[in-house]
Structures are given as structure tokens and as C-alpha cells.
Amino acid sequence: MPYYIGDVIQDQKKLIARTPEKFREGGIDAQLFARVEGIDPARGEVALQDGRIFPYDVLVMATGTSAFVPELPGLDLPGVVSLRNLEDAIHIKTWLKEKNARRVVTIGGGFIGLEMSEALSAAGIATTIIHKDPLPANRWDPALSKVILEELQANGVEFVGGASARAVEKGTGAPLRVLMDRGDVEADLVLLAIGVRPDASLARAAGLKIGSTGAIAVNFSQQTSVENIYAAGDCCESFHRVSRRWVNIPLGDIANKQGRVAGRNIGGRPMTFDGIVGAQSFRLFSLQCAATGLSEKEAAEAGFSPVSNITWGSAMAPALGIKKIGLKLTADRSTGRLLGAQAVGAAGAVGRINALSVALWAGMDLDQVGYLDLAYSPPYSPSWDIIHNAAQALSRSL
């Protein structure tokens, strides 16, 4: 959606995988503007706000997320928005065009806020990001976050770190003004990108078990605590194969897989969804950013004794040129098992994190990772890849 708002993707239809008509052709009755009032598991009925009742034999909760909205004065002003769905995206794009917007202020420096700054920049709109911590992308090692910050600054994005917004009010030179604890900034649009929360309110009201993450608890078949009610997507938990804990990571690829698994089980061809390792990526201008597994903090919380290193190198053989890449590995001190990885680079970061995600899935230790058979050729890596160098160096330090 950020790419649509920035006009990199011009046609909103390209964001729709399947229209209601397509669903109907496939024998699926897709009802729009159908707001659910409540669910009665004892009767097996869903009640809509417009009074309609839908009886079910099997129910699926796929209620997604809602944007986390902080308690600040002025957030009800027109032009203060969050980005959760396609309607929000269309609203934002229309607003930016109508106001001939020059500057957007984004509150929150997580990956949505970062992706949006790139998209808006492509549309010729300047961005200021207000973030509570000194560096963007919280889960990331400061050494890598610094590279992310430099990429923002090199592309004209203003990053105000260690700052909080206090209020939004009407501006003088632009429609809106954001008051911070230090200084103010005016904007044509204010984007709230502080994060999202699983939307489990209907599930909770229906008596379904909610996990410690606040998302709907499910088993490996995507079943909730009620046998004939399943859940899929951002509203439910998934099993993290490294921490062995149930987590909530709202990403569209996970939602798709959980949905297919739920659909297989409902349709009578059972299978399980065996979990995730926490792989994710985003692009920031010409920087690839990707991470997988656990951060050191998460690893310690999961009972490991994490040890990490950061390795800098090139994503191609230096004789051909340098494509700078930084790789952080985290492993368990006592077993040498790989626990997590983060990478930023001009090239090759996402591919390496994908490889390391498979290593995490397989439970490999650093000695195995250090000698993995990877696809070597000079345009794509030195003969010792940064993965090998990093894993061997970390193994030596154990």
C-alpha cells in the first residue's frame, strides 16, 4: 500500500488479489459493508449490525488488526490518518493530491513509517519521521539502525529521534501542525504509524481463548478454543519455532499461509501450519533491510544466553566491485545454535536472510551455517560468503 500511495503502483486494482465478483464466480458469497455485531457459538450464528443473521456450521475469525492510536489531542482533525487497509490508502492518496501536499509528518519510525517515507519521496513529498527512540527500526541492532538512519538522511527524510508528539493542531502555513516535546513541525498530512494491534474483540466477546499476545489463540490446525471456529491472519497467534512461544506477527504472507491451512482443514484435507521463524524485510530507497529469528533481547526472554557479532563485507566478490552489506548473527552460547540474523545492504541482504531463515527452521548451529553450501559466483558473493565468515567468527568466540 505505501507503493500505491507514492504512485509507484498507480492502479488500486493491482492491490486487490481477488474482487467480490471473482469470489462469487468461485462460489463464494463475498459481502461488503457487512459489520458483525456479535457471534453466538452456542447457537452457531453471526449477527450483523444491520440485523441480518448468518447461521454457521464452521466459522473463521479473520478480523485482522486495528491501528494503534495514541491518546493525543487533535487526532480527530481531518488529515490525521492511519494506514490499515485499502480504504485508508485511497483516502491518503486522494488527500495528498487534493491538498497538493508538500510535507507529511509520520509518527512512528517502524517499517511502515520507513516504507512510507520512500513512497512519498517518490511522489515528490518530503517526510518528517518522529520516533520515540534515538534510532529507527527498534528491533534492530544500533549499528544496523544507524545505516538505516543514514539512508533516510541521504534521501532527504528528516528523522527526529528521541522525540514524542504532544498534540496535533491546525497549522498556519499548512493544514496541520504537530507539537513535539521539542519544536513543532507543520504538515499537509499526519500519518500515525505507531503499530497495530490484533483485532480480537469479537473473538473475546464470543468467549474464545485469547493468548498472552492479545491475539486469538489457535492450535497447529488453526482451530481456536472452540472446535468449529478457526482463526487465520493478523488476528491470531502463530508458533515461533525458535523461541518455542506463540507470538503475533502481523504480516500478509503469514496470513495467507494460515488461511490456506485453515481452508484445507475445513475442506477435509487436513494439514498443520508448523509456525514461523520471524522472517521479514523492507526496502528503504536503495537499502535492503531484512531480519529473521530472535533479537538478543527476545532470545534472553526465551531462556537462551545470546551471543552476537556484526560482520561487514561485500555482497559480491571485491574484484568485481563492492556492494556493502552488514550482517548480525545471534546464537546461543551453550549450544552454538543460530537464533537470529539481521542484514542491511546495497544488495543481497534479503537473499541471505532467507537462507538463514531456513537454517533457523532446521535448527542449525554455527558450525553448520559456517560451511553451508550456498550459490557462489563472483557477481553474487565472494567465495567465502558473509554468512560463512560471520558464522565462523561467532563460533570461534563461543
Add this chain to the structure above:
Amino acid sequence: MAKNLVIVGGGAGGGSTAAEAKRNDPSLNVTMLEQGKFVAFAA
């Protein structure tokens, strides 16, 4: 009588569930309830 499958939410999770359930069991009556204006949109 055919089973009724009702899905609350028409995003990635709901849309995938609907399509895959129907593919595996074409006899299902599948209804997908989306509160907004669009179904199966990309993030």
C-alpha cells in the same frame, strides 16, 4: 445438507481461507463478511 462456512473478515487471512476451503470441498456454502469496501487487498 451442505455445510455453512462463515468467515468474518475479507483480508488476506479470510480470502485465503475462503478460496482454499471451497477448492477442497466444493459443496460448502461459503459466506465472507467484510466490514469495509474491499476484499483480499494487498498490504
